[in-house]
Amino acid sequence: MSTHTIKKNACVVSMAETQHRQRAWEIAAAVPDPEIPSLTIEDLGILRRIEITSNGVVVAHISPTYSACPAVMAIEEAVEQALTAAGYRTEIKRVISPAWTTDWITDMGRKKLKDYGIAPPDKASPSARALFSDPVVACPRCDSTRTEKVSEFGSTACKAHYKCEACNEPFDYFKCL
Amino acid sequence: MQSAALPTAESDARFIQLVRLADDHLILGHRLSEWCGHAPMLEEDLAMPNIALDLLGQARALYSHAGIIENKDRDEDALAYRRLEREYTNLLMCERPNGDFAHTMLRQLFFSVFMKHYWLSGESSSDPVVAALASKAQKESDYHVRHCAQWVIRLGDGTDESAARLAKALQALTPYLHELFESDSVTQTNGDVGFLPEPSTMQTRWRADIDTIFDLAKLCLPSVENLLTQGKSGGRQGLHSESMGFLLAELQFLQRTYPNMQW
Structure with missing residues (x-):
């Protein structure tokens, strides 16, 4: 050879x-x-x-x-x-x-989450989180930031439960980790 | 019966401490899961089993790794379900019956604040598997602290009834804090080789976090000296309270009735 x-x-x-x-x-x-x-x-x-x-x-x-x-x-x-x-x-x-x-969720992933009705997580994951600082979460339906956290824990381990004060819709927030 | 006597070999020390941690997580996770369907509100009915699930996930990783280090063909199920009561080496705090919601939340806060700092230090473990699971568990513990702290503050600074219940929970749990920071030849060996940090080195950071939260909750902890010199002990040697037998009877039921049953 x-x-x-x-x-x-x-x-x-x-x-x-x-x-x-x-x-x-x-x-x-x-x-x-x-x-x-x-x-x-x-x-x-x-x-x-x-x-x-x-x-x-x-x-x-x-x-x-x-x-x-x-x-x-x-x-x-x-x-x-x-x-x-x-x-x-x-x-x-x-x-x-x-x-x-x-942070590893892609931009396409974030868009799909929002289209599905789940607010995507903050981009920068917290390193040392302040005890009670909550992220500003925009409603995935109407984009209003007048939202309120209902529960730290939602339907799955990765989600928290929120509601929108503007359109009154409840929604899931993909927790920032 | 295998006793929980203290070893000298380094791999034995590693195995023993991983199992201690795994037992803490398994037993506390089991206690938390007992709240499922009984929580005071729907959100808590989701929260407590969610925290329990995280604890069980961490326990699984710890048992699996312990089994590999032990090298006697025991997998996570063998360790979690098929040992005798005296072979479980969890903190006594973890096996205490849940009591009321204030007791459950305060215990979880004490434990999660400890684990948050413990895992943060554990991220630099000499064992890459431990370092990896510590970095994962650290983020999860941080979220548990946040949840429990909010409840402890709300209860402590809430109604007379909620404050009284929290004060009672503090009184009941204080004797168990000592054990969190306990040191022995196992923790010293592992601390020396950088496998896992000495629990006693967490005191200052643990205390600082608890003090911040307690200020807001209008609670006060006894002085540190008392916590370290007085308190219940024995969990790490497999000496349990009466309630452990009842807990294991339920936890192990399936594996005792149908040994080696798989999903």
Whole structure:
């Protein structure tokens, strides 16, 4: 085998790997969040990366939003199914460091949240939060900032409950973490 | 029966302290979940199980990692559900029956303020898994502190009835604070190697936060010296109060009736 062939083969392999990684990313990225189905796991920023091991296994790295997020197992299963259906040998890796933050929700994700009726989180996540400082939360329906927090905890671990004083609608706020 | 006797080996110290922390979170999470359907208002019916869920998530991560360090094929379920009462090493405060809402909130505040600072320090653990779970749990604890502090202030600075109940809760819980900061050869070994901080080093920060909140709640804590030298002890050695047996009977029911049952 000539040096030339080896180089050529190596090049072909690496091209294919990049393409596969891209394709696997797109497949995994399209998996919806089971609790907020209008959002994909890419929008939420919990799909961290796709790795292809030397023996060809596609490893999807996923970060949970909360330590006990009940959706994380459903998400991992859905990603595994989607990648397996596309013909990949698949492995899921749960990554907790660095810890997921709402800053990783994409701009598209923020827009989708708002369209779904959930106020998106503040962009800058709090490092040392002042004890009682509340963020200014705009109503996702009428954009008024005359809103009031009803409950620190809402229908899922990641949401708080608010109401709008302007349009009287109750709504969820995606907590800033 | 495996006793909770103090070890010398470093990996034993790591295992023991991770299980202590996991037990604190599991048992307190279980107590909080008992409020589900009984809270004074719907929002609290959501809040307490939500906090309980965070605590259980943290407990799972701690048990799993402890099981790996122990290396005896015990997973999170084996540790959480299939040990004897004397093998649980949680703080006695965590197993206390819930009492009224003031008692539950004040206990949660004491615990969450401690854990917030503990996890903040734990972020620089020499063990990357501990550092990672600390950075996650720290944010969650911070949110719990915020919620409980608002209630403690509202109750303390509220009606005569709510203030009286909070004062009673403080009296009942004060003897249990000592144990939060307790030091022994396990915590010293782990502190020395940078695995987990010594609980006693949290006192000043814990006290500062509690004082700020208590000022607003018009409450007063006894002096620090008293907290450290007096109080109940024994949880870390597996010596529990009577209520622990009843708690475990419920917590372990499924695994005792159908051993190794899986979802």
